[in-house]
Amino acid sequence: MNSKLTNNIANLVFWMFGFTILGILIWFLWHILAAGLPHLSWDFITGKPQEIIAGGGVGPQLFNSFYILFLSLLFSIPFGIGAGIWLSEYAKKNWFTDLVRLSTEMLSSVPSIVFGLFGMLVFVTTFGLGFTILGGALTLALLNLPVLVRVTEETLRAVPDSYREASAALGATKWQTIRKVLIPTALPGLVTGITLVAGRALGESAILIFTAGVTVSRFAPDFNVFASGETLAVRLWYVRSEGLVPDAMEIAEGTAALLVIVVLLLNLLIGLPSRYLQRKAAGK
């Protein structure tokens, strides 16, 4: 009787845990969107920012967010996927493999502010570039790398060995097997991994404050990689901490809602094709 009663109580408590967590998540999302959506207008999303007077927009920041994201993926995807392929397809059990694995894990644990200081030390000071989109994107690439390596290795490992054997039996070299068999099969997983990385990179602020700076170019959109490039997340932090604009709260709330919407859309837009690819691969 007693143990039955405790069981029922425990059941109830676990249901409460579940609803509490779901409640927190829904409340959080609702709060951001309810506070920010009223501030979102076409002028706000595309307009130029103001430093002292109210009514500025976040157009250049929105552009910079994607531009820096694109550049950082451009720098990190070849190395990340390359290292992932090596770990899954070539690596033998020796000290070098252990070293690569350990240092990738260590890299994934580095706090983003430490990346920020490192990027500042290397690109801003040592190379003397100052605050630039290039420096920001290169430092951000370091944040992406360990996740890309892990996702690539995991997805490639999930490809059955019979695929490799069949390809080898047809006389294909290892590289031909990787290019024509393994990568196409693993593509949905890779795309999901890249979305994960992109979402994280898009919201990153600590790295970019110290490498890409908190100002935007006078020209928008400015493709010059040596210009400084404030992003949406950095803008949100800046107006709430150091900015002088009178409508800082409206800008911050609007930017927060915009960021969340962008992250949501990114998940949907890249998630859908990946699901389609997965279905195609499974239904073949």
Added chain:
Amino acid sequence: MAIKAAEQNSSPPSYTRAVKRNDRLMHWLFVGSAAFVALIIFSIILFVGNQGIKMFGDPEAGIAEFFFTTDWTPGEGKYGALAFILGSFLVTGLALVIAVPLAVGGAVFMAKIAPNWMREIMRPATDLFVGIPSVVYGLVGLTVFVPFFGGIFGTAGFGLLPAALILAIMILPTILSVSEDALRTLPVALEEASYALGATRWQTIRKVLLPAASPGILTGVILGMGRAIGEAMAVQMVIGNAPILPKGLTEPTSVLTTQIVKEMASPFGSTTNNALFMMSLVLLLVSLSLILIIRVVARRRAV
């Protein structure tokens, strides 16, 4: 046709040679990328550490002073960082106290109790929350928690408590999903054996499932801890940024990350600026030791 094939065998056409050359070339490119990725962490330790150690070149700044005193007054040559180090651990510990029971309870619920439809809602929701930018968490802390605690405690509301609460929400999805994974991948036989002995579901969860999944849950907790201790922007927005030990849960204070952000405008190469690199070296070493702990835990799990 047969003659043509024989000709190909006797002298490999340039096509085959190109394929072989590509194969070797790609192999070396992959090895190169792996070596490059491995090299980064060491160059970070080297660069950041080297810049940080320069601070002790200033006769006013001593190693013992940095690690064991709490007086941070760079204007008078006092560079004690103990308050920030303690603050970092305090805020992380507090966040864990709030997040871990909720996350582990939620993980048990999702893995073993929740009906399918609820799982279908909760899983993408937690995934989404991992992707929400940390500054957005900070803004919610600033607009909701700070005024809320200010009203209750009669202070400005900035301090450890709103920071810990924000960090708890931030790391909740991480701990939840890793723990749920650990619970879900347990062998079904464990659970069935327990039920066959007449145990109730709660008894099975408490005596069998949680102990069996504990290495995985611990890994999740450590991952969450790493994220909390390294978080800068969200904490900086709600902690009040006073370079002193906290007097209460809602009194302004600082942690390692926020102090770095606050003082980063100091001139590069000054002792203050170098001290910030020393602080990030401390952060880096703490994060790296967390990874080593996870490795030890995982090895125990494999046995």
